[in-house]
Amino acid sequence: MLSTSGYACCIAWTKHLEENGYTAEVEHLPIADLMQEKIKAGLKPDLTACHTARIEGYVIEGHVPAREINPLLAERPNAIGQAVPGMPYGSPGMGEPGPDAEPYDVLLVHRDGSTEVFANYPDWRN
Numbered sequence: 001m002l003s004t005s006g007y008a009c010c011i012a013w014t015k016h017l018e019e020n021g022y023t024a025e026v027e028h029l030p031i032a033d034l035m036q037e038k039i040k041a042g043l044k045p046d047l048t049a050c051h052t053a054r055i056e057g058y059v060i061e062g063h064v065p066a067r068e069i070n071p072l073l074a075e076r077p078n079a080i081g082q083a084v085p086g087m088p089y090g091s092p093g094m095g096e097p098g099p100d101a102e103p104y105d106v107l108l109v110h111r112d113g114s115t116e117v118f119a120n121y122p123d124w125r126n
Contacts, residue, residue: 009087010093013092015093021066022066038061043080047107047115048085056073058079059080062083062086062087062091063088065091065121068118079110079111080111081109082108083106083109084107086104103121105117105121
């Protein structure tokens with residue numbers, strides 16, 4: 001289930017997931033309801049982005065690349081899930097990767113709210 005406020009980037013991220021073998025059921029929510037879903041999932045405000053997905057018991061927040069979701073599901077860590085806070089340009093659904101891509105981290109969000117870097121993207125081509 002993907003909860004979104006309906007931004008074009010959310011639709012593009014959904015397409016990215018589908019192109020990588022996932023299926024998506026999308027629910028468009030008013031922003032206040034979406035924020036409540038994020039809080040209920042255990043996400044702190046500084047970890048949020050424009051959409052929240054739930055997959056096999058994990059929360060996937062923001063523009064997480066599908067190739068990072070795969071090891072999460074295989075390794076099954078005791079965590080809430082993964083997050084890419086904000087909307088970094090060049091991440092899946094956020095424009096074309098290339099020389100203007102912003103660096104970003106995919107964070108593993110632990111149940112106590114702490115995080116650690118799961119993957120680092122200096123730019124999309126790496």
